[in-house]
Amino acid sequence: MHYTIVTESHEKGGFTARCVEIPKARGHGSTQGEAIARIKEEIEQVRQAQNAELHSIIASVHSEIIKIEVADSA
Template identity: 55%
Template structure:
């Protein structure tokens, strides 16, 4: 899965990286690579939380849950 990342230099040095599709997911690092590595780890934690929440939902209801593909906006 791909995400849109905004990478910006900090005034005090280093870089900040944020994920556009996951509001509030922001990480900092001494360089671009470190900021991106931290953000990638944070996104992984968010995905795990989403997965756990989905499994709790499936177990607690009798509704059908399906996946669909949606084309990206131009």
């Protein structure tokens, strides 16, 4: 997946990286590359938590995913 990252430099040094699609995800570092590496880790943690929550919801409601095929009408 692709995410939009905004980096900001600070007057006292260092960088902050923010993710537009996941506002709570932030990464800080002494260099821009470090801040980006940390935001990638944050995004991965958010995605893992979202996946775990989704699987928990699916399991709790005893739902089932079924694929069907529908014939074209002629």
